[in-house]
Amino acid sequence: MSSLAAERELSRSDPSFGGSLVYLLMNLPMGVLAFALLVSFISAGVGTAVVWIGLPILALVILTVRGAARMERARVYALLDRYIDLPYLPLPAAGQSVRWKARLKDGSTWRDLGYFFLLFPLGIIEFVLVTVFWSTSLGLAGLPICYRFLPGGEYRFPTWENAWFTVDSTVSALPWAALGVLCIALSVALTKALAGMHARLAAALLGPTHAQRRRLEDSWGEVPTMSTVRG
Numbered sequence: 001m002s003s004l005a006a007e008r009e010l011s012r013s014d015p016s017f018g019g020s021l022v023y024l025l026m027n028l029p030m031g032v033l034a035f036a037l038l039v040s041f042i043s044a045g046v047g048t049a050v051v052w053i054g055l056p057i058l059a060l061v062i063l064t065v066r067g068a069a070r071m072e073r074a075r076v077y078a079l080l081d082r083y084i085d086l087p088y089l090p091l092p093a094a095g096q097s098v099r100w101k102a103r104l105k106d107g108s109t110w111r112d113l114g115y116f117f118l119l120f121p122l123g124i125i126e127f128v129l130v131t132v133f134w135s136t137s138l139g140l141a142g143l144p145i146c147y148r149f150l151p152g153g154e155y156r157f158p159t160w161e162n163a164w165f166t167v168d169s170t171v172s173a174l175p176w177a178a179l180g181v182l183c184i185a186l187s188v189a190l191t192k193a194l195a196g197m198h199a200r201l202a203a204a205l206l207g208p209t210h211a212q213r214r215r216l217e218d219s220w221g222e223v224p225t226m227s228t229v230r231g
Contacts, residue, residue, distance in 0.1 A: 017188055019079035020195030024126045026075075027198070031123030034068070034116040062103060069112040069206050076206075082199040087111075087208035089215060108212065115205040122201075126194055133187040140180025144173040 014020075038061070045057035066088070073084040087108040091099045103109055139146075147155040147167045155173075156163035167173045 014192040015080040015082070015195050015199065017192055019081065020191045021130070023075070023079040023195055023198070024130050024191065027119060027123035028127040029123075031116075031120035035120035038065075038113070038116060059100070062109060065112050065116060066103075066109060068116065072115070072202065073206055076199055076202050080195055080199045082203060084203050084207040085213070087206070087212050089212070108206075108208070111205045115202065118201075118205075122198065126198070129194065130187075130191060133183070133190055137180050137183035137187045140176050141184060143167055143176050143180065144170050147173055
């Protein structure tokens with residue numbers, strides 16, 4: 001996809017509700033897994049680097065993070081409809097030591113690493129906000145039906161002993177159900193807004209900077225075409 005097409009993808013309106021909800025709920029388990037693996041392998045690699053065993057471990061971390069970043073860009077595109085260009089410059093056609101120096105000097109490698117460290121705290125915040133808003137909204141909207149199945153056949157808020165209000169009939173539940181419907185609309189907007197903000201963060205960390213985009217376009221221009229080769 002061209003740079004212009006990618007910019008158009010990023011400038012679209014809010015992502016779809018279904019994709020946003022699935023994406024946000026996935027972030028917490030993925031963030032926990034990424035944080036646990038990164039901390040474990042980086043600690044093991046740094047701790048054993050003095051005896052050279054840690055260097056292959058750290059190299060594996062770098063390769064895994066770059067591969068996981070590719071999967072994350074695909075997940076953002078599939079669920080949030082946001083295309084993120086690959087930011088990596090082509091590796092030099094030289095020995096492995098030169099290629100590894102290029103990987104380590106590439107700022108995109110470290111931004112990929114930072115993204116997966118941030119995914120854990122962001123996943124917690126997003127999961128809490130989404131679950132609290134949606135459980136409250138659906139609970140209020142379903143109050144005309146579900147209050148019958150509560151102890152005593154009534155709902156008391158905030159506690160049974162010190163109730164600010166009591167719902168013990170369909171009529172008394174209707175105002176709260178109306179509030180629940182309003183909260184559902186707010187929850188939909190919140191879900192899409194959170195996903196949109198996360199998509200922009202992913203584009204900033206996992207995508208190319210303006211300087212990298214220019215370097216990528218320059219490197220593409222240096223690739224010889226078939227007509228040039230034949231000439």
